Amino acid sequence: MMNRKKCVIYLTAAVMLFCAGCGSQKEKQTDAGDKKEASQPAETGNQDESKTKPEKDADTLSKANDIAAIYRFELDGHTYQLPFPVSELEENGWTLREGDAGQTMEGMSYIITSMTDANGSSVRLNVVNLTDQEQQLKDCEIGGIMIYAKGASNVRFQTADGISLSSTPADIKKTYGTDEPVFSESTSQDDTTTIWYKFYKGQTDDLRMPSVDSIQSDEDTLSFIVDKNQKLTGIELQYFGSTQ
Incomplete structure (x- = not known):
C-alpha cells in the first residue's frame, strides 16, 4: 500500500x-x-x-494660362503681356518708325515694324490686327517683340523668368528646360545658335511670320540667338493669345 x-x-x-x-x-x-x-x-x-501621394505632373505648361505667363516681359521698368495694344508702348515713350504712325491695317493681317525710344534704342515688333475690321496701326496689337543687342544695348529688358541679354545659354536651358518637342536648337554656318521653345504642342516647326491660319492656331515662339562666343545677342517672343 x-x-x-x-x-x-x-x-x-x-x-x-x-x-x-x-x-x-x-x-x-x-x-x-x-x-x-x-x-x-x-x-x-x-x-x-x-x-x-501622386507624382507631380511633369508638364507644368499644359494650360493656356501657364503659357501666357511666359510671354510677359519687362521693358524699361514697365511690364507687358503679349498680345497688347501698340498704344501702350506709345504711352511709355516709344515712337513708331516714320511712315507707320498713321498707317491702317486690314482685318486679320500683320506687319513687321519697329519703335524707338528717346535714347535712340529700338525694338522690332510684329503687329497684328486680330479683328475683321480695318484699324489704325496704333490700335492694333503687338503679337511679337524682338530685342537685339545691336539696337537695344541701352534697353532694360527681361522675360518673366528673368532671362535678359546678359544671360547665358546655360541660364536659358536651366530656366526653360530641354524637353522635346518644346525645345529645339540649331547652329548656322556662321556658328550662330538659335534656341527655340514652342510651348503649344502640334504646331508647325517652321518659324515663318504668322499667317491668318497660324494666328488662329495659337502659335507661340520663344527664341534666343547666341553668337559663336556664346553671348546672347537677341531675344524674340511671339504669342497671339489663346482663342479657346
Missing part, C-alpha cells in the same frame, strides 16, 4: 515538472516573438502617404 502511494506521488511530481517545463518553453518563445516584433520598424503615416 505504501509503495502504491509513493508511485502516485512520484508520478504527480513528474507531471508537474513536465508542465512547468512546457510553460517555461512557451514563455521563452513568446519573449522571442516579442523581441522580433519590436526589432521591426513601425510603419508611419508618412510612409503610407509617400506611397499613395
